[in-house]
Amino acid sequence: MDFWQNLNFSSANEDGETECRALVGARRILCLTGSGTRPLDMLLADSDAVIALDVNPAQTALLALKVAAIDRFDYEDLLGFLGIADGAPRRAMYQDLRPRLDDTTRRYWDRHSRLIDRGVWHAGKWERLLWWNARVLGLFHGRSIARLMSAPTLADQDRIWRERFGSRGLRQIIGMIGRDWVWTWIMREPGGAFLPPPSEVVRRLSDDFARAAAQHLFRESDFATLIFQGRHVPGPALPLHLRRESYDLVRQRLPRLRLVQGGLTDLVALGIDRVDGFSLSDFGSYCGPEAYAACWQGIVAAAAPDARFCERIFMNDLALPLARIAEDSAASAALTQSDRAIVYRIRAGTIRPA
DSSP states (O other): OOTSSSOOOOOOOOHHHHHHHHHHTEEEEEETTTTSSHHHHHHOOSSEEEEEEEEEEHHHHHHHHHHHHHHHSSSHHHHHTTTTTSSOOHHHHHHGGGGOHHHHHHHHHHHHHHHHHHGGGSSSSSHHHHHHHHHHHHHHHHHHHHHHHHOOSHHHHHHHHHHHHHHHHHOOOOOOOOHHIIIISSSSGGGGGGGGOOOHHHHOOOOOHHHHHSSSGGGGOOOHHHHHHHSOOOOTTTGGSSSSSHHHEEEEHHEEEEEEEOGGGGGGTTOOOOEEEEEEEEEGGHHHHHHHHHHHHHHHHEEEEEEEEEEESOOOOOOOOTTEEOOOOHHHHHHHHHHHTTTEEEEEEEEEOO
């Protein structure tokens, strides 16, 4: 199935606290939908509106299902329905949700009921790849991973990383998540065309994990948990909107969330304007310079004066294409340093008035 129609992402591999800090005070926030985690997390930024945008109808259907489930179920039941916790009667729970879904979302999930049965949280193509990657890591390094993920302090975690995870073979396995042939032939991701050479991918990921080992407990990182354990369970690695202390507030603010089908170049045509906060994730992973510039032109056209943006950059380092887009280098560096998603560089700043 085409990448732009397939369910590619379903859980969480970013750190919503970063976007909330970068866009604090924004009243009208636009997010790329992805797995739905990003816009749901941004409900905790206390804006008036969060617009979730995606060209992929499967990702929109996933967020619509999650919104209905959050609105309907209590905290423990939601974790069971999503597949983060075990033992839930998911098919029956879906039948309960079904009347709450719009026709398009209902048709999608009626056709994909097996994903409901298994739990949609781990149903994305990337989640399945990371599960297999974790299986391979666990086969050869299971005891070291267990020690790493239960390290009592950062100092202990850093020591375990340096002692147990410095081998070239292990770096190659972790580096699989950024290999061009994995993206192109296994994931069928168009972003594979824009990755740097394999040696550069492995070096950068190795450096990122070594740095993070001394800064963030991996057991509190959703991305690290997927890399080393292959799935999320109830606990501190869950994203902002799925933390118990946040759940009631997220449910209360669901009416602020609007789901839109389309791309960044379509914002004006979609009637989206006066946006003063942009949560852009790593859309540049799928762009050459011309497509990247076109997306930014769409963003700028929809931006309120002095709108703020937060962009994640994985491997495709593209220069900002318009003079009106001003990066705040100090904020970008600080957010990159504190971000628990490990592998991204954060680029934050403002869009100047014309």
